[in-house]
Amino acid sequence: xxxxxxxxxxxxxxxxxxxxxxxxxxxxxxxxxxxxxxxxxxxxxxxxxxxxxxxxxxxxxxxxxxxxxxxxxxxxxxxxxxxxxxxxxxxxxxxxxxxxxxxxxxxxxxxxxxxxxxxxxxxxxxxxxxxxxxxxxxxxxxxxxxxxxxxxxxxxxxxxxxxxxxxxxxxxxxxxxxxxxxxxxxxxxxxxxxxxxxxxxxxxxxxxxxxxxxxxxxxxxxxxxxxxxxxxxxxxxxxxxxxxxxxxxx
Amino acid sequence: xxxxxxxxxxxxxxxxxxxxxxxxxxxxxxxxxxxxxxxxxxxxxxxxxxxxxxxxxxxxxxxxxxxxxxxxxxxxxxxxxxxxxxxxxxxxxxxxxxxxxxxxxxxxxxxxxxxxxxxxxxxxxxxxxxxxxxxxxxxxxxxxxxxxxxxxxxxxxxxxxxxxxxxxxxxxxxxxxxxxxxxxxxxxxxxxxxxxxxxxxxxxxxxxxxxxxxxxxxxxxxxxxxxxxxxxxxxxxxxxxxxxxxxxxxxxxxxxxxxxxxxxxxxxxxxxxxxxxxxxxxxxxxxxxxxxxxxxxxxxxxxxxxxxxxxxxxxxx
Ligand code: SF4
Ligand code: SF4
Ligand code: SF4
Numbered sequence: 001x002x003x004x005x006x007x008x009x010x011x012x013x014x015x016x017x018x019x020x021x022x023x024x025x026x027x028x029x030x031x032x033x034x035x036x037x038x039x040x041x042x043x044x045x046x047x048x049x050x051x052x053x054x055x056x057x058x059x060x061x062x063x064x065x066x067x068x069x070x071x072x073x074x075x076x077x078x079x080x081x082x083x084x085x086x087x088x089x090x091x092x093x094x095x096x097x098x099x100x101x102x103x104x105x106x107x108x109x110x111x112x113x114x115x116x117x118x119x120x121x122x123x124x125x126x127x128x129x130x131x132x133x134x135x136x137x138x139x140x141x142x143x144x145x146x147x148x149x150x151x152x153x154x155x156x157x158x159x160x161x162x163x164x165x166x167x168x169x170x171x172x173x174x175x176x177x178x179x180x181x182x183x184x185x186x187x188x189x190x191x192x193x194x195x196x197x198x199x200x201x202x203x204x205x206x207x208x209x210x211x212x213x214x215x216x217x218x219x220x221x222x223x224x225x226x227x228x229x230x231x232x233x234x235x236x237x238x239x240x241x242x243x244x245x246x247x248x249x250x
Numbered sequence: 251x252x253x254x255x256x257x258x259x260x261x262x263x264x265x266x267x268x269x270x271x272x273x274x275x276x277x278x279x280x281x282x283x284x285x286x287x288x289x290x291x292x293x294x295x296x297x298x299x300x301x302x303x304x305x306x307x308x309x310x311x312x313x314x315x316x317x318x319x320x321x322x323x324x325x326x327x328x329x330x331x332x333x334x335x336x337x338x339x340x341x342x343x344x345x346x347x348x349x350x351x352x353x354x355x356x357x358x359x360x361x362x363x364x365x366x367x368x369x370x371x372x373x374x375x376x377x378x379x380x381x382x383x384x385x386x387x388x389x390x391x392x393x394x395x396x397x398x399x400x401x402x403x404x405x406x407x408x409x410x411x412x413x414x415x416x417x418x419x420x421x422x423x424x425x426x427x428x429x430x431x432x433x434x435x436x437x438x439x440x441x442x443x444x445x446x447x448x449x450x451x452x453x454x455x456x457x458x459x460x461x462x463x464x465x466x467x468x469x470x471x472x473x474x475x476x477x478x479x480x481x482x483x484x485x486x487x488x489x490x491x492x493x494x495x496x497x498x499x500x501x502x503x504x505x506x507x508x509x510x511x512x513x514x515x516x517x518x519x520x521x522x523x524x525x526x527x528x529x530x531x532x533x534x535x536x537x538x539x540x541x542x543x544x545x546x547x548x549x550x551x552x553x554x555x556x557x558x559x560x561x562x563x564x565x566x567x
Contacts, residue, residue, distance in 0.1 A: 026479075029479070066473070131484065196465070211467075
C-alpha cells in the first residue's frame with residue numbers, strides 16, 4: 001500500500017548525522033555495503049568490480065563540499081543515505097505498493113517481490129537515496145538496517161545500523177526522533193539540527209548537525225581569564241627592557 | 251533526466267492514439283463526422299494500434315515487465331497507477347464506440363449509443379492523457395516538470411496529433427471536413443502557444459532548491475562540491491545526470507517548433523484551401539508532427555534537471 005500512514009507515525013526512527021565530526025573516511029558507506037549485501041535487500045550488486053567503469057548499488061554515499069570563501073571557507077564531509085521522510089513522494093508515486101512507509105516506526109522500505117522496476121520512486125526522491133539494481137530489476141534503498149536494529153540474535157549494543165556502529169568519529173547517531181526526550185532528539189535541539197531541502201516539504205526524519213563555529217581567534221581556547229594576568233610582556237615595557245624589546249622587534 | 255526511447259515513443263504514440271479516439275468521439279457525437287465502415291476500420295485500427303504499441307513499449311523499460319499488471323493496484327495514491335487503470339478502462343467505451351461507429355448498419359439497435367459512447371470515450375481518453383501529464387507534474391524534485399504548463403501541454407499535443415490523424419483518415423476516404431481541419435489548426439496554435447510558454451518558463455524561472463538548501467551549508471556562503479562520493483558513474487548519474495548543451499537544446503527546440511507546429515499548420519491549412527492536393531498534405535502533416543512531437547518529448551526529458559544533481563556539483567536545479 002503506497003498511501004502513507006494516517007497521520008504522523010509516533011515512532012520516527014532515523015539518523016542524526018554530525019557534519020562537524022565526520023572525517024569523510026567512508027567507513028560507514030563500506031560497512032553499510034558489507035552488511036546490506038547480505039541483508040534485507042541483498043545483494044547490493046556490483047558490476048565489473050575489478051575492471052574499468054565499475055558500478056554498483058550503495059545505500060550510503062559520502063560527498064565533500066566547500067562552503068564560504070577565503071579564510072572562512074569550510075570543508076564539510078557530507079554522508080547521505082535515505083532520510084526516511086515523513087511525507088515521502090517516493091512512496092506515494094509507486095504504482096505497485098512495493099514502496100511503503102511502516103506505520104510502527106516510520107521506516108521506508110521496498111518490497112522486492114512487488115517492485116516492477118519502473119524507477120519512478122527514484123525520480124520522486126530529491127535526495128538520491130534510491131538506487132536501481134540492474135541485475136535484480138528492482139529498486140533498492142537504505143533499510144535503516146531493519147535486520148540489525150530488531151535482531152535478537154545480536155548482542156543488544158550491536159542493534160544499531162551498520163553505519164552507526166562503524167563510524168570512528170561517532171558522527172552518526174541512531175534513535176527515535178519522534179520522542180522529544182530521546183538522546184537523538186536532544187542532540188538535534190542542542191546543536192540546531194536541520195533538514196535537507198526543507199522547501200520541498202518531504203519532512204525528512206534524519207537530521208544534520210551543522211559544523212560548530214570555527215575557533216580561529218586567539219584566546220578562545222577556554223583557558224580561565226585569570227591566566228591572562230600571568231602572561232609576560234603584556235604591555236610594552238619601558239626603560240632598558242623597552243630598548244631591548246624595540247631592538248629585538250625591529 | 252535520461253530520455254528513454256521507450257517512454258518517448260509511448261507518450262508520443264499513445265498521446266496521438268488517445269487524441270484520435272477523443273476526436274472521433276466528439277465529432278461523431280456532434281454529428282460532424284458520419285460513422286462508417288472504412289473510416290471506422292482505418293481510424294480505430296490506427297488509434298488502438300498506436301495506444302497498444304505505446305503501452306507495450308512502456309513496459310520494456312521496466313525491470314520486471316512480467317509484473318506490469320501490479321501497477322494498476324495503487325490508484326488511490328499514484329498517478330502512474332491511475333494512468334494504467336485509465337488506459338485499460340478506456341478500452342471498454344472506446345471498443346464499444348468503435349463497434350457501433352464501424353458496424354452501425356449491422357447494429358441498428360446500437361445507434362442510440364453512438365453519442366454517449368463517443369463522449370465517454372473522449373472523456374476516458376482525456377483522463378488517460380491527463381494522468382500521464384500528472385505523473386510528471388507531481389515530481390517536485392524536477393523543476394522543469396513540477397509546473398502548471400506540463401499537463402495542458404500533454405493534453406494539447408495529444409489533441410493536436412489526434413486531430414491530424416483524423417484529418418488524414420477523412421482524407422483517405424475523400425471526405426475532408428472543414429470543421430475538423432479548422433479545429434486542428436486551432437489545436438496546433440494552442441499547443442504551440444503552450445509549448446512556447448513552457449519553454450519561456452523553464453528559461454526564466456529557477457528551482458527553489460540550491461546546493462545551499464540541499465546541504466544546509468548556505469550559512470557559510472556559497473556551496474560547491476569538493477569531492478564526489480565515487481569516481482565512476484552510478485545509477486543516479488546515469489538516470490538523472492543526463493545533460494544537454496544549451497546550444498543543442500536551442501537547435502532542437504527550433505526543430506520541434508518547425509516540424510511539430512509550423513509545418514503541420516501549413517500542411518493542414520493546405521488541405522483546407524487546396525483540397526485538390528488530396529491526401530499528400532494530410533500525410534505530410536502527420537509525419538512532420540510525429541517527428542516534431544518526438545523531438546519535443548525528447549527535450550522534455552533531456553532538459554529536465556533533478557535536484558539530486560545539486561549533491562553532485564550542479565549549480566542549479
Ligand atoms: S530520502 Fe528519498 S527514498 Fe528516503 S524516504 Fe525520503 S524521498 Fe523516500
Ligand atoms: S521502481 Fe519499484 S518501488 Fe519504485 S515506484 Fe516502481 S514499482 Fe514502486
Ligand atoms: S542505516 Fe543501514 S542501510 Fe541505511 S545507510 Fe546506515 S548502514 Fe546503510
